[in-house]
Amino acid sequence: MATVAQAIRMALAHAEDNLELKDVFGEDVGPPLGGAFTVTQGLKTSWNSPLDERGIIGMATGLGLAGSRCVAEVQFCDYIFNTIDLLKLAGNACWTSMGQYPMPITVMTPVGSGIHGSVYHSHSFDSKMVQIQGWKTVMPSNAYDAFGLMLAAIKDPNPVMFLKPKALLRAKGKKLIPGEPKNAKELKKMIDMPVTKEEQAKWRPKFPKLTDPEIEIGKAYKYQEGDAATVVAWGRMQPIVEDITNKFKSERDIYLDVIDLRTIYPYDWDAIRSSVERTGRVIFVNEDTEVCNFGEHLIRRTCDELFYSLNVRPRLIAGKNVPGVGLSPILEESTQPQPWHVEKEILSLVEEPA
């Protein structure tokens, strides 16, 4: 099974051949490294940019203005903050010009904690990104979705921010991408860059012929049907929720209704609404900081529109509202939601008397 990093790499290779993807660029994205997380190894169109995030977003925007498709990378989302006004401009070009300048670009960036990344390799960006209008923002939680959502992002005529949960980049998928070799070792041999310089000099990747699963931006994925409570998660928190879901099913006979949001904006409100109307209980789970968290918006909408369907108060699990994630695991675990926090809160949601 492909890892998330391999899945994104295969999507980029697929798009080079089939979707007129012309430029994949960013810091250390081209040879020799192929990206800080190996995501861009062996691609035909990848190149190293100057160490200039504003330039990276500006370059992508200019390519978009010229009607060219690209995927730009910001090496870590912790370094994307000085590009906010350029992201805003990419997001408003279509709107200010009354539709005359669509912006068909994709930007990808690793987000979130979970790799002992300390202050500058643990930030989240989903809650900030939804405040930059005109963009679509996606965040896969597994390799299959990473492949499909990257293709969807590249095909989309609008700017798409593709958030890569960095703690999941090496996680192996559970669902085979159509056309993917079953044997993970075989896949590795085909598409992972060898380790030694001598091997690298001769190396050419052999990307397998894959089929686009046609995942739609804006459509959530229902991981499990259930009546006990609605759990909405995305990115790194989704596999944690899935483990808890399985445990609750087998150990407690509790069936959760679990939604992997996948697209942060425009989010799948229909999926959330129809579930909450049925369960009357809902929790939103993510790891961005909790004040003005995107989950707070979803709670506001739940209260606005579904208040009388609720049996108990809606809940949010998110990162603590502090300036960063500290390096010590003691600090990180006290800042970022851990599986036991999520489990405890879901249980309290399920067990609270109506």
Place this chain on the structure above:
Amino acid sequence: MTSNKKSVSESVKNLEKPVDLTPENLKEIHNLMVQGRVLEERLVKMSKMGEGYFWIGGPGEEAFNVALGLLVDKGHGPDKDFIHLHYRNSALMLALGAPPIDAIRQMKNVETDPYSGGRNFVNHYAKPEWNVVPVSSCIEPQHSQAIGTAHAQSQGRGKGISVVIGGDAGTAEGDFATALVWASRPVNPLPLLVICTNNYAGISTPYSGQHGETEIADRGRAFNVESRKTDGNDVWNVYEALQTAINYVRKERKPYLLELDVSRLHGHSSASGANRVTNEADCVESFEKELEKIKILSPKEMDKIREDWQESILNDLKQVRTEPGPDPHSIFDHVYADKNGDKGRDTLAAQIGLDYAADTAAHFAAKKLKAKKG
């Protein structure tokens, strides 16, 4: 007639102008410059009379703007030139062929404003047919975006170049350095012409206290970018400078930095009063003196040209006064690219919270009625 033309052209040459412009060229340039000046004066007046909320524009930059508008390879797509404008380039748009009425529409934020549908300030153009990319009020990010259009042009076999324009104060932003860094990379030099229009001010802050470099053009030299500083007020001088720079970028597929001294004849914007200043060079005035001297146009002919534009542009305004404002419910349109005629509407955003637009029409009708009664 022919012999007359020749003798005039010779007399132009005899003045040792840096570039040979025919009488027809000169008359065309003059007509466009006057059109630009009259348009800006009308826009300033509109802001003072409450027929628009804010004015910013380019009276004083007509010589540069018209020359550039006539020199670029106008059209759509990477084989043609991309133009990343500052907010002082009305005369450039006129030289490309934009009708002045459209600037008036944008000033009055009516629905018919073809650049932004009443969404943006005046002189914030967007015109894909001519590769004029959306202008933003944000100072300098056009420099970071211009490397992208230039990159797209560097990949093809076409001869298109990208031109980006910004002010002197804006060069302090990182985006100016971004343009120089990315355009001069030895692995992939870019066909990018960076033009700095130096009016020696950023709103109220004088140039003198903010620049350690001897001239802004020196910034290019550090990157081995061909660079030049020259006068942007003299038509022949600025025409030659732009022609040289454009030819270089087009042929060499490499960047060029051109710093031009220009004037700001109505101050920074309506926020600072927009009154006419008298202590700066006026390119229209000096050009007219020169045209009279070399007998291309008489003062009487030039007066007539100005009066005709004044009348025509006033008629434009009268027309625009009859045009409606935007539809209040359109705020959610064009957030995204049009998909099967949905106008790119963000239907999700439209669903969230209260519907303010529902009240807007009634509110404006009541306001109008009150104003009428008052």
